[in-house]
Amino acid sequence: MSCLSETIAQSDPALQVLIDKIKATASLGMLILAAWQLGRAVGVKVVEEVLNERGQAPDDGGVCGQCGRKLESKGQKPREMVTLLGVVKWRRRVRGCRGGCGQGQVAPTDEALGLHPSQRTSLEVKWLACALAVFVPFEIAAVLFELLTGIKVSSKSIWGWVQERGQVAMEQLNSQLAVLEQEVLPAEDVLTSATQVLPLLIGADGVMAPFRPTAGSRQGKTVWREVKVGVLARLGERITRTGKRVPYLSQRRLVAVLGDIEAFGARLWLASIQQGLLSSPHVVWLSDGGQGFWRLFDERFATYATGVLDFYHAAQNLWKGSKSWLDGRTQRARNWFVKARRRLRRGKTNKVLADIEAALDLEGLPPGAHQSLTNLYNYLDKHRDHIDYAKFKKSGLPIGSGIVESACKWLIQQRFKGVGMRWSEDGFNHLLHLRLAWVNGRFDDLFPLNVPPN
Numbered sequence: 001m002s003c004l005s006e007t008i009a010q011s012d013p014a015l016q017v018l019i020d021k022i023k024a025t026a027s028l029g030m031l032i033l034a035a036w037q038l039g040r041a042v043g044v045k046v047v048e049e050v051l052n053e054r055g056q057a058p059d060d061g062g063v064c065g066q067c068g069r070k071l072e073s074k075g076q077k078p079r080e081m082v083t084l085l086g087v088v089k090w091r092r093r094v095r096g097c098r099g100g101c102g103q104g105q106v107a108p109t110d111e112a113l114g115l116h117p118s119q120r121t122s123l124e125v126k127w128l129a130c131a132l133a134v135f136v137p138f139e140i141a142a143v144l145f146e147l148l149t150g151i152k153v154s155s156k157s158i159w160g161w162v163q164e165r166g167q168v169a170m171e172q173l174n175s176q177l178a179v180l181e182q183e184v185l186p187a188e189d190v191l192t193s194a195t196q197v198l199p200l201l202i203g204a205d206g207v208m209a210p211f212r213p214t215a216g217s218r219q220g221k222t223v224w225r226e227v228k229v230g231v232l233a234r235l236g237e238r239i240t241r242t243g244k245r246v247p248y249l250s251q252r253r254l255v256a257v258l259g260d261i262e263a264f265g266a267r268l269w270l271a272s273i274q275q276g277l278l279s280s281p282h283v284v285w286l287s288d289g290g291q292g293f294w295r296l297f298d299e300r301f302a303t304y305a306t307g308v309l310d311f312y313h314a315a316q317n318l319w320k321g322s323k324s325w326l327d328g329r330t331q332r333a334r335n336w337f338v339k340a341r342r343r344l345r346r347g348k349t350n351k352v353l354a355d356i357e358a359a360l361d362l363e364g365l366p367p368g369a370h371q372s373l374t375n376l377y378n379y380l381d382k383h384r385d386h387i388d389y390a391k392f393k394k395s396g397l398p399i400g401s402g403i404v405e406s407a408c409k410w411l412i413q414q415r416f417k418g419v420g421m422r423w424s425e426d427g428f429n430h431l432l433h434l435r436l437a438w439v440n441g442r443f444d445d446l447f448p449l450n451v452p453p454n
């Protein structure tokens with residue numbers, strides 16, 4: 001037997017079994033898996049040694065938080081924790097107040113380790129499990145977790161940690177929103193000088209998600225509720241190998257809320273300022289026809305941003321108008337639509353509007369067609385500044401909001417709309433905020449693994 005294996009076995013005879021297991025394997029794959037088990041077991045032993053040592057080291061005793069009297073030692077007591085290596089057990093000194101104050105016993109070394117009195121799972125376990133749960137259902141997260149670490153955790157535990165950390169994320173956001181409400185501006189994210197000069201793109205979209213009809217019950221029909229999602233990104237352009245220019249998004253940030261347009265507006269505004277709305281050379285607002293989002297644009301963003309109405313959405317409305325007007329004469333409707341669409345694309349908005357006006361003057365126009373043509377006219381007229389597509393194209397701006405919609409849809413679709421999934425409002429919100437933290441690069445902030453030394 002090699003020197004190292006011997007030493008390991010001598011230090012703890014229980015490890016001999018694991019070393020024997022390694023030796024008995026044939027294939028390299030099985031050999032590595034067996035060695036991995038040994039590695040973890042050795043890791044646990046080393047950690048336990050360190051923790052026992054710390055738990056017994058002399059301390060200054062500390063004073064009672066309530067009466068100020070010096071705490072007296074109540075001896076060594078056991079502590080147990082589920083960690084990424086497995087269950088770790090150690091003993092550490094606990095102290096209590098002689099005066100019998102209500103605060104119970106304290107373990108100074110627990111505090112130094114960043115542990116709460118009732119904590120049973122170490123934070124790195126929650127961190128990894130929550131990261132998995134950001135992407136896959138809780139049951140699958142539990143299976144993957146065991147595959148990756150060899151540690152068994154239940155899907156229910158993972159669900160609980162998501163609730164706990166999601167709550168932390170929501171509280172952090174709420175306090176940022178409260179500060180902004182006092183008109184104290186948040187700091188802008190630091191960007192590279194190359195990114196700083198790129199246009200800031202802001203877009204919003206609504207995505208439906210399935211909910212339980214009544215809190216705490218699995219009964220009843222699914223209720224679909226809208227989640228408002230916003231995306232902020234710097235719009236870059238790269239050249240492909242074939243020399244084609246294609247747009248790409250960098251510094252992508254998402255905001256989302258299960259709530260009304262006011263709640264959404266506050267979050268989007270906060271993120272916009274963090275993303276450099278006030279210092280960016282060019283800001284573009286890109287959206288389809290959703291009324292609420294354009295109202296939000298008018299109220300908060302119009303001063304800073306160029307608004308672009310999604311071209312395909314505008315074209316769709318042209319088609320609806322032409323169909324109702326030229327009902328039954330499909331070829332004529334088609335021709336009119338193709339012409340109008342081309343004009344719109346080339347920025348000849350006035351001509352398109354004049355065409356609609358002329359159609360409205362036609363004698364014998366049925367009332368239904370009159371109404372839909374009027375709607376079309378008003379719609380294009382209202383968005384006159386937002387449909388100057390020729391100009392937008394020339395300045396390199398996107399005219400389709402697909403880039404916005406796919407980012408928004410991904411956030412919700414990928415995780416919340418699996419087969420048979422239905423959410424409670426709290427459960428949804430907690431996971432949503434963990435996902436947002438992940439995509440926005442703030443996930444690790446929710447798991448303060450670095451305890452400052454005291």
Ligand SMILES: [Zn+2]
Nearest residue numbers: 064067097101
């Ligand atoms: Zn006391």
